[in-house]
Amino acid sequence: MNQVVLYIIAAMILGILLLPITVETRSEEGSVFIGEGPTWIELSVEGLSKLTYETLVIYFEPSSERLAEETAQAAHQALQLASDTLGIAPAPLSLALFPRENFGDISVLSFKIEKGIWPLFITHSWQNLQDSDLDFQDGLYWTIPHEAIEGVIAPLFYHDWRHGWPSRWIGDGLSAYAGYVVTKEYTSKVANMRLYDYKQKITRLLEKGKVKYDLVRDFVGSDELQLAGYGVALAFWLGIAQRYGEKTIREFWNRVSSFSKKWCIALGLICFGGINAREAARILSELTGEDIWTKLQNMNLREVLQTLEAAAGGLNP
Numbered sequence: 001m002n003q004v005v006l007y008i009i010a011a012m013i014l015g016i017l018l019l020p021i022t023v024e025t026r027s028e029e030g031s032v033f034i035g036e037g038p039t040w041i042e043l044s045v046e047g048l049s050k051l052t053y054e055t056l057v058i059y060f061e062p063s064s065e066r067l068a069e070e071t072a073q074a075a076h077q078a079l080q081l082a083s084d085t086l087g088i089a090p091a092p093l094s095l096a097l098f099p100r101e102n103f104g105d106i107s108v109l110s111f112k113i114e115k116g117i118w119p120l121f122i123t124h125s126w127q128n129l130q131d132s133d134l135d136f137q138d139g140l141y142w143t144i145p146h147e148a149i150e151g152v153i154a155p156l157f158y159h160d161w162r163h164g165w166p167s168r169w170i171g172d173g174l175s176a177y178a179g180y181v182v183t184k185e186y187t188s189k190v191a192n193m194r195l196y197d198y199k200q201k202i203t204r205l206l207e208k209g210k211v212k213y214d215l216v217r218d219f220v221g222s223d224e225l226q227l228a229g230y231g232v233a234l235a236f237w238l239g240i241a242q243r244y245g246e247k248t249i250r251e252f253w254n255r256v257s258s259f260s261k262k263w264c265i266a267l268g269l270i271c272f273g274g275i276n277a278r279e280a281a282r283i284l285s286e287l288t289g290e291d292i293w294t295k296l297q298n299m300n301l302r303e304v305l306q307t308l309e310a311a312a313g314g315l316n317p
Helices: 003-017 062-086 134-163 168-186 188-207 229-244 246-263 277-288 292-296 301-313
Strands: 031-034 041-044 049-053 056-060 093-099 117-122
Touching (some): 049 062, 062 117, 062 134, 062 168, 134 188, 168 188, 168 229, 188 301, 229 246, 229 277, 229 301, 246 277, 277 292
Parallel strands (some): 056 093, 093 117
Antiparallel strands (some): 049 056
């Protein structure tokens, strides 16, 4: 199949994804699973009401309609801010509001995504969004922007997974930056909570004698080393924004996405011929004058910690 035909197919796929979403009064089938190991609990959205707001879909119980409407508006504003900041149009997302009381003691960090539906846990007593707790706000203002941005980046870059995910400094890094920008604007408590968690993970690595972090090779797996990568990647982009302005991030994305779209057809996470991590680093080097590839492989954790502390210090009380 020649490149022209592949490009036409890609355009058709994008056209389908960008079609306007119509309002429906009844939800489609779909499930979310929460829990760990063999103790998964299935949360079905079948039969729930369904609200659409541009590229967002919200599933909810009828009694939570007002909260669902406010959630949709807030999520839209959050995604718009992330898009304006990074120059990345967010991917469509589906959310589901589930009453926490129905399921006992549930950790919102312990769930399995099924059919692309992201759960947000609410409480029956909440009358509006102002009543929501920190976990809900974290999901709405950090996780949702993170996933919507990464959903666009992943098909263009994560084709390199066979080589140890060397592009996560782009995917998870820019997505974490989106979460930071949004929470800084709308809920500094969540921003502080996230930054504190990142600082703790990096401090533990420093206490164990690790002073350099390789964002190309260390940011893989599920251990303590990998988990610290989110904070390191965020600090990397905070540094870029501080030294060169967010316009540099937008120009970087414009260049790498334009390059990738010429050669890449994305079907889920299967990508044919997209740009790789090293080429992306070369483009960022052209924009900044820094040797980005070398910097990525030698992130000074003490400097990373200082960058995150400065970010926390710049938040409104």
